[in-house]
Amino acid sequence: MLEGKKVIAIGERDGVPGPVIAECLGGAGLEVVFQVTECFV
């Protein structure tokens, strides 16, 4: 599913932020090529 993919992590301030997604997926051995936290107001 995600194996071998380069990951774009788009987090949300009121959900799971980008750096947390990146840390978790990095820990899973995936390469995160971009992470950001969007904010819906």
Next chain:
Amino acid sequence: MNFENQGVIKRLADQYGPENLAVVLGNGEASGVEVFAETVTQGDPSYAGPLAGVALKIPVYHVLEEEVMAAVPEKLREEKLQLSSLVIDVAPMQQVLQAAREKL
């Protein structure tokens, strides 16, 4: 999705090939998920951003979907995602994302 991020995604797709990318979301509510998924699969639905008319067909997941969570080491999952998984209702987002992935 804001235009700046659309531009970055377009550049990454040019650099690595969209078939080598996956998008993982962390939205707290289902409302934004459909637009995000459409933007990176079919193109910007507002027809205003860099991805307008650009169908990258990048598969989209939510970090709290079971198959994504299962890949995360247990310690990290407990420390970083467990609390979010208690307050975020991922089921409606999973339905939307699964449907988007099936269309690819």
